[in-house]
Amino acid sequence: MLFPEGVAIDGLSGEVTPSTGRYTKKLSELGGLFRDTAAFDKAVAAGDPVAYEVVDYRKEECDIAFGTTIMMPGKIGDEYFMTRGHFHERKDCGEGYYTQSGQGLLLLESRDGEVRTVEMKPGVCAFIPPEWAHRSINTGDEKLVFVWFCATDAGHDYGTIRERGMRKLVVDKGGKPTLVDNPDFA
Ligand SMILES: [Fe+2]
Structure with a gap:
């Protein structure tokens, strides 16, 4: 039987207490994600920094899960550190x-090619509808920490975005995050 409990979430560090799992994504695990492969190789060789970390609170016997994603600041070429991006396997x-x-x-x-952005800043909760691929991008100089919540069995389809990329890129143009077409979009 599951019992209720309060879970402490630190909005600055992203720590979840108690948590049920976590994983860390190092830059080297994000091969193929950034367009500037020379800058990518250089950053990996220079110490392979952590790009982001995910901490979760998840009970298999329950339909909802939540946790945090802690994204480090950084850039590869003119692209900011970002997550791989995924669709959910469950279409609802x-x-x-x-x-x-x-x-x-x-x-x-969206599946049929609509593109949208939602600003991520304290106080804003982004609604991600079903059947929309989502990628978060740290455009600032500090950690980007957000709480996510979704169905425990939503499932992650990373392959679709890995294979063809997303239609748009967010790049640093003169110090400002700017949405541009992805020339490599397949
Ligand atoms: Fe998701």
């Missing part, structure tokens, strides 16, 4: 991203 599962600290941009793309 949306998600919420409630930003706690830092600043970023959530890039979304």
Whole structure:
């Protein structure tokens, strides 16, 4: 039987207490994600920094899960550190991203090619509808920490975005995050 409990979430560090799992994504695990491969190789060789970390609170016997994503600041070429981006396997599962600290941009793309962004800043909870791929991008100089919540069995389809990319990129143009066409979009 599951019992209720209060879970402490630190909006600055992203720590979840108690948590049920976590994983860390190092830059080297994000091969193929950034266009400037020379800058990518250089950053990996120079120490392979952590790009982001995910901490979760998840009970298999329950339909909802939540946790945090902690994204480090950084850039590869003119692209900011970002998550791989995914669709949910279940076609009826949306998600919420409630930003706690830092600043970023959530890039979304529907199955039929609509593109939207939602600003990620403290106080804004982004609604991610079902069937929209989502990628978060840390456009600031500090950690970007957000709380996510979704169905426990939503499932992650990373392959679709890995294979063809997203239609748009967010790049630094003169110090400003700017949405541009992805020339490599397949
Ligand atoms: Fe998701």
